[in-house]
Amino acid sequence: MNVPLLPTSALHSPGPASTPHGPSITFENLSLTLGRTQILSDLNLHIEASNVHAIVGPNGGGKSSLVRCLLGQAPHGGTIRIGWPGEPGIVAPGIIGYVPQALEFDRGLPMTVMDFLVALVSNRPACLSPKASVKETILAALARVGMEGKACRRMGALSGGERQRVMLAQGLMPEPGLLVLDEPMAALDEAGARIFETVIGELAARGVTIVWIEHDLAAVRRLASRVTGLSRTILFDGPPETELTPERVISLFSHRAGGAS
Numbered sequence: 130m131n132v133p134l135l136p137t138s139a140l141h142s143p144g145p146a147s148t149p150h151g152p153s154i155t156f157e158n159l160s161l162t163l164g165r166t167q168i169l170s171d172l173n174l175h176i177e178a179s180n181v182h183a184i185v186g187p188n189g190g191g192k193s194s195l196v197r198c199l200l201g202q203a204p205h206g207g208t209i210r211i212g213w214p215g216e217p218g219i220v221a222p223g224i225i226g227y228v229p230q231a232l233e234f235d236r237g238l239p240m241t242v243m244d245f246l247v248a249l250v251s252n253r254p255a256c257l258s259p260k261a262s263v264k265e266t267i268l269a270a271l272a273r274v275g276m277e278g279k280a281c282r283r284m285g286a287l288s289g290g291e292r293q294r295v296m297l298a299q300g301l302m303p304e305p306g307l308l309v310l311d312e313p314m315a316a317l318d319e320a321g322a323r324i325f326e327t328v329i330g331e332l333a334a335r336g337v338t339i340v341w342i343e344h345d346l347a348a349v350r351r352l353a354s355r356v357t358g359l360s361r362t363i364l365f366d367g368p369p370e371t372e373l374t375p376e377r378v379i380s381l382f383s384h385r386a387g388g389a390s
Contacts (some may be wrong), residue, residue: 151306151338152213152223153178154199159207161194168194170362172207176355178214179336181329183343183353183369187382190360192342193230196311199340200227213306226305228296230312230342236285242295243267243280250302270298275324289316297325308332310341314348326352346373360384 159172169191176182184192197203213223246267247259259267271277274294279287287295293316300308314322329352332339343349349356350369358364358372358381365372365381 150214150336151179152211154307154338154340155208155210155212156195156198157208157210159195159198159205159209161191161198161203161205163194168361169198169205172359172362174357174363174366176338176340178212179333179338180354181333181339181341181352183341183349183356184359185343185346185349185356185373185381186359186364187384190384192359193311195359196309196340196342199309200225211307223306224303226300226308228293228300228308228310228313230315231289232292232296234284238285240284241281242271242276242284242287245284245295246270246299246302249299266302267298270301271295273301273324273328274298275320290318290321293317294321294324297328301328304332304335305337307338307340310339310343312342312344314343314345322348346378349373 154174154176156172156174159169159174160167161169172195184195186192194203198205199209243259243264247263250267251259251263268277268280271280274297276291276294276298279291284292284295293313297313300310314325317325326348329339329341333352333354341349341353350373353369355367356369356372357366358377360381361384364384365377
């Protein structure tokens with residue numbers, strides 16, 4: 130889902146589409162408490178512009194909570210700065226794409242893949258035929274994820290992996306400067322995983338900043354330029370080839386994180 134944000138995490142209207150160049154992101158003393166549970170504590174992290182930055186850690190370690198803070202969906206302490214590229218002293222708004230871990234919906238709804246994507250990217254009601262330009266954009270995005278032949282398939286008839294490909298397609302419309310991925314590979318089969326890796330490589334080559342929550346450490350080693358180990362607080366941060374050692378991975382996933390997600 131495309132989520133336009135200001136550097137202060139306040140909502141704004143996205144600027145005109147242009148060649149994507151990703152922002153840097155800085156978390157300063159970030160904290161999040163839900164009820165009586167401390168989810169994130171004094172977190173300081175810098176994500177370089179145009180990098181593929183993976184965040185790994187145990188279930189309950191706060192990875193998805195960090196994403197919700199970034200997207201302005203959770204009240205938090207501290208500061209989040211998104212530094213979009215632009216002229217000195219001028220904020221240049223950018224587009225944020227978001228791909229959630231799973232899509233919850235009524236599978237009995239008579240909604241096709243095209244209907245679903247039209248509802249997300251067009252101001253016209255989904256019951257009306259989309260404009261030719263909108264349909265062309267949607268078909269191109271579906272082609273990028275290997276789903277061009279299933280635009281008329283009912284959403285409820287798709288497999289979990291196919292739905293995840295559709296969610297990746299919607300995150301690419303319009304092409305973002307920042308793409309936030311919350312375990313997008315969880316439901317993908319081998320073919321879907323190859324397509325995902327291809328798309329990530331293409332976006333990275335064009336300078337898109339990618340924040341990627343992932344459990345597949347082999348994929349992280351292949352694709353990420355930097356990795357952060359998170360379990361309520363940061364346990365390590367650096368290049369995957371130096372940080373994802375067996376000892377650090379064991380320590381990370383044995384760390385007591387509680388019940389955060």
